[in-house]
Amino acid sequence: MPLLTVDRLTKNFGGLAAVSNVSIQLEENELVGLIGPNGAGKTTLFNLLTGVYEPSEGSVTFNENGKETLLNKMKPYAIADLGISRTFQNIRLFKDLTVLDNVLIGFNSKNKQGIFSSVLRLPSFYRQEAELKERSIELLKIFDMENELETLARNLPYGQQRRLEIIRALATQPKLLFLDEPAAGMNPQETAELTELIRKIHQEFGITIVLIEHDMSLVMDVCERLYVLEYGQLIAQGTPAEIKENKRVIQAYLGGEI
Amino acid sequence: MRKNLKYNLSWLLLAVAVYLGIFVLKSVGLLSGIVEDTLSLIGINVILAVGLNLIIGFSGQFSLGHAGFMAIGAYATAIFTQIQSTYTGFLLSILIGVGITIVVALVVGIPTLRLKGDYLAIATLGIAEIIRILIVNGKDDLSQGIFATGGAAGVFGIVDYANWEVIYIFMVLTTIIIANFIHSSTGRTVLSIREDEIAAEAMGVNSTKVKVLAFVLGAATASIAGSLHASYIQTIVPGDFGFMKSVDILIIVVFGGIGSLTGSFVAAILLGILNHVLRNVQAISDYRMIVYALALIIIMIFKPGGLLGKKELSMKKLFQRIGKGGKENASVDR
Numbered sequence: 001m002p003l004l005t006v007d008r009l010t011k012n013f014g015g016l017a018a019v020s021n022v023s024i025q026l027e028e029n030e031l032v033g034l035i036g037p038n039g040a041g042k043t044t045l046f047n048l049l050t051g052v053y054e055p056s057e058g059s060v061t062f063n064e065n066g067k068e069t070l071l072n073k074m075k076p077y078a079i080a081d082l083g084i085s086r087t088f089q090n091i092r093l094f095k096d097l098t099v100l101d102n103v104l105i106g107f108n109s110k111n112k113q114g115i116f117s118s119v120l121r122l123p124s125f126y127r128q129e130a131e132l133k134e135r136s137i138e139l140l141k142i143f144d145m146e147n148e149l150e151t152l153a154r155n156l157p158y159g160q161q162r163r164l165e166i167i168r169a170l171a172t173q174p175k176l177l178f179l180d181e182p183a184a185g186m187n188p189q190e191t192a193e194l195t196e197l198i199r200k201i202h203q204e205f206g207i208t209i210v211l212i213e214h215d216m217s218l219v220m221d222v223c224e225r226l227y228v229l230e231y232g233q234l235i236a237q238g239t240p241a242e243i244k245e246n247k248r249v250i251q252a253y254l255g256g257e258i
Numbered sequence: 259m260r261k262n263l264k265y266n267l268s269w270l271l272l273a274v275a276v277y278l279g280i281f282v283l284k285s286v287g288l289l290s291g292i293v294e295d296t297l298s299l300i301g302i303n304v305i306l307a308v309g310l311n312l313i314i315g316f317s318g319q320f321s322l323g324h325a326g327f328m329a330i331g332a333y334a335t336a337i338f339t340q341i342q343s344t345y346t347g348f349l350l351s352i353l354i355g356v357g358i359t360i361v362v363a364l365v366v367g368i369p370t371l372r373l374k375g376d377y378l379a380i381a382t383l384g385i386a387e388i389i390r391i392l393i394v395n396g397k398d399d400l401s402q403g404i405f406a407t408g409g410a411a412g413v414f415g416i417v418d419y420a421n422w423e424v425i426y427i428f429m430v431l432t433t434i435i436i437a438n439f440i441h442s443s444t445g446r447t448v449l450s451i452r453e454d455e456i457a458a459e460a461m462g463v464n465s466t467k468v469k470v471l472a473f474v475l476g477a478a479t480a481s482i483a484g485s486l487h488a489s490y491i492q493t494i495v496p497g498d499f500g501f502m503k504s505v506d507i508l509i510i511v512v513f514g515g516i517g518s519l520t521g522s523f524v525a526a527i528l529l530g531i532l533n534h535v536l537r538n539v540q541a542i543s544d545y546r547m548i549v550y551a552l553a554l555i556i557i558m559i560f561k562p563g564g565l566l567g568k569k570e571l572s573m574k575k576l577f578q579r580i581g582k583g584g585k586e587n588a589s590v591d592r
Contacts, residue, residue, distance in 0.1 A: 050460060080462035088460075094453035096568065097446075105450045108443050109462025115471075118442030119435050125442065126262055132443070172462055 001063045003028045003208055004049070004084075004176060009058035011041075011048055011232075018044040020232040021058070026176065026210065031202050033223035033240075034212045037252055040229040042212045043089055046178050050086050051076040064175065081109050085174035087165045089181045089212075095154035099145065099164060102153050103136040106171025136171065142204070143167055143197070159190040163197065170201065176208045177201070183215045191218055198222050220244070228252065265573040273430050280422070292538065294422055298490055300530035301425040302483050305432050307510040307522035309479030312436050314508075315517035316445070317472035318452030319371065320379040324507045326386025327477040329499035330362065331355035331484025333393060336413040336494055337406055348419040352485040359481035362389075363474045371469040374455055378473070386504060393496045412495030413488075420489035428486060432479045437519055439475060448472050452517075513557055515564030520571040525564070529553075 002025040011019040019041045026032060034042050047053045049060055051074050060071040062082055071079055085106075094102050111132055117125045140146045143163055148156065153164060162182055169177055179198070183191045195218050202209055202222075213219045219226065220240040228236040228243060230252040236243060243249055280297065283289050289297075306324060313321045334355030339347050362385065370381040396407025407413065439445050447468050450458040459465050488494050514525030532553060536546040557565065 052456070052460075075464075076456075076459035077462050077464045080460055086460050088457065092454045092457035092460075094450050094457065096453060097449060101446055101449070104443065105446050105458070105463070106461050108447055111443070113443045115439070115442075115444055118444060119438045121262075121266070121438055129443070168461065 001066070001068075002026055003030075003063055005059075005061045005063070006049070007059045007061070009045070009048060009060065010056050011044055011053055012056045017232050019048060019229075022229070022232075022234050023058075024227055024234070024237075026208050028175075028208055029202075029206050030208050031198070031222055031224050032208070032210045033219040033226040034210060034229065035214070035216075035219055035226060035243075036229035036235075039231075041232040042229055043180055044232075045229070046086060046180055046210075046212065050084060050178065051079040062176075077109075080172055080174075083173065083175040084178070085169040085172045085176070086178035087162075087169050087180055087182060089184065091161050091165055093153040093161055093165055093168070096152060098150050098152055099140070099156070100133070100136055100149040102164060102168050103140060103171045104132055106168040107132050107136060107173075109172045139167060139171060159186060159193070162186070162194070166197070166201070170205065174207060177210070179209060179211045179213075181212050181214065183213055183218055191215055194218070195221055261574075264577070268573045268577075269434075277423075277426060280426070293534070296530055296534040298420075298422045298425050300526050301422065301429045302487050302490070303507070303510055303526040303530060304429050304523055305479055305483040305486070306507045307514065307526050308433050308436055308519055309476040309483070310507050311511045311514075311516070311519060311522045312440070312448075312479075313473055313476040314511055315515075316440055316452060317448045317469055319469055319473060320376050321382045321473065321476070322379050322501070322504050322508070323366075323382030323384075323386030324477075324480050325499040325501070325503035326382070326389040327359045327363065327480035328484035328487065328503070329386075329389050329393060329496070330359045331481030332488035332494050332499065333396075333407055333413070333484075334358060334481070335485040335488045336416050337400070337404070339417045339419070339489070340400055340406070343417050345419055348417065348485075348489060352482055355481040355485050356478045359477050360474055363477035364470065367470045367473045368466070371473060372466050383501070383504075386499070386501070390496050390499060393499075407496070410496060412493065412498075414493040416488050416492045416494070418489055418492050420486045425486050425490065428482055432482060433519065433523075436475065436479065440519075444468065444471070509554065512564055513554065515566035515568060517568040518564065518566040518570055520569065521564055521566035524566060528565075 004026040006022060006024045009019060009022045010017060022045060034045070036042055044053065048055050051071065055072055062069045062071055062084065064083065069082060094105065111128065113125060113128055137146055137149065140149070145160065145163065145167065153161065156164060166179065166182065183194050186194060198209065198211070199222055211219065211223060223240060226238065226240055226243045227234060228249050235248050235252060236246045284294065306328065310321065310324045313319055331352065335348065335351040338351035338354055342350065366381050366385050370377045393407040394410050396405045396409055397403045398406065398408060400406045440448065447458065447463045450461065450463055451465050451468055455465050510525045510529060511522055513529060514521030532550065536542055536549055542549065
């Protein structure tokens with residue numbers, strides 16, 4: 001049983017089928033790419049899988065150690081609690097909070113504190129707070145950001161903001177991570193660093209990663225498997241080598257007669 | 259752990275020192291009755307502003323009905339202390355007010371806070387007006403039923419259990435509760451919703467629940483302030499809790515800094531003093547509202563984020579500064 005099964009998923013906005021009849025499977029500890037021309041429905045698919053939109057038809061099933069959960073009607077926070085996290089195409093950090101607070105909020109989903117123990121400041125509150133802080137700093141250390149703890153997120157350079165968003169997503173301790181165009185707006189140097197970062201996360205955290213990306217060198221470099229969308233439909237899937245040769249994909253990107 | 263104790267103790271020390279300061283000044287006869295009134299009203303305004311700041315400044319939701327929740331507390335105290343005219347009765351009446359307010363806040367909050375946007379502002383504006391109209395249409399006295407709000411004439415001769423000391427203690431308590439709430443993991447999720455609701459949800463924050471929690475907590479403190487107001491002033495009329503009262507509280511929050519508890523304190527004190535001076539100095543008392551409005555306009559031009567912006571007084575930062583040989587100016591970013 002795959003980690004996530006998407007079965008004939010469709011999302012209609014009025015008369016437009018932004019995602020139509022898409023079926024994909026994600027196995028555990030896979031690194032999968034999702035590509036396609038602008039407006040193909042990649043981000044819409046992410047939004048469907050993380051509960052931002054409700055599917056019009058079809059089903060999304062998450063399988064955790066044999067326990068199956070249907071995600072169709074679940075709220076985003078409940079899906080996040082299950083262990084599915086994401087980043088956003090246009091960075092959505094908590095801009096006026098510090099780097100540390102951003103990561104701490106990520107940790108919150110799996111470590112909820114009682115309101116009474118926090119308002120009354122019981123010893124358990126201080127203990128938990130110190131532990132969460134320690135774990136956040138550890139996580140930030142892995143990505144070389146431990147020197148920016150008290151920096152406001154809005155004051156970080158662009159590349160670091162992207163990086164922080166990924167760290168924050170990892171703080172929710174996900175099994176499945178969706179990265180929506182993490183390399184958008186990065187220069188070649190930053191993209192190379194990001195490639196390494198994604199590889200590192202994939203190896204060290206042992207989680208499944210799905211990547212939307214337009215930078216083909218990055219996609220072909222790190223992904224084990226690719227799905228290609230065009231006009232909301234899945235037009236191809238396979239290894240990067242297979243996709244490179246696929247006529248339908250070349251046509252979608254470069255145009256041409258059928 | 260020991261460090262936390264140090265910070266907490268220094269806050270306690272500050273609270274006790276201010277209390278003793280006022281106490282001594284009053285004992286030597288340096289505080290006239292009018293000044294004591296001003297101090298008490300400042301205390302009540304601090305409670306109101308801190309509660310509203312939690313809703314507006316920290317959870318990022320816009321509430322225009324704070325005076326409505328204040329009215330619930332005020333009338334709960336006014337009516338219940340007639341039934342039970344004891345100190346325990348007064349404290350019970352505060353609890354009753356808070357209880358009713360929580361129910362009302364839940365009824366308004368749960369449907370409107372599920373939506374993203376400014377629906378809460380309209381709903382709270384409406385509910386405050388409903389509460390006021392209900393009060394205007396209440397029974398004249400207790401012999402006619404429990405809902406004896408006295409109609410438009412209001413209630414007078416309320417037992418005065420709330421002196422400046424009681425108000426001070428409640429002010430300190432509600433501030434501690436709200437400050438502790440904000441600086442906890444739930445409090446961080448409140449902030450995350452203000453910053454970006456969609457991202458917060460994607461991080462596993464149940465935004466409706468957290469928003470309702472902040473809203474209910476803020477409303478409950480307004481009810482406490484209402485109870486204190488009723489018992490201190492001893493006379494209340496429905497007109498005290500109209501839209502303009504909500505705006506008054508909003509002004510304190512905006513003036514001090516949206517998202518700064520310290521700011522709410524500073525603004526409530528400064529505006530309280532300004533009000534006091536304008537009211538009691540003959541030459542300018544006629545132009546009170548003009549000066550008041552001018553002060554606000556000037557602040558909005560030169561400090562659009564409020565006096566303190568999002569800055570807070572932090573004992574931790576203060577100690578660190580002293581440790582580094584720094585001096586004065588303790589207000590640093592949280």
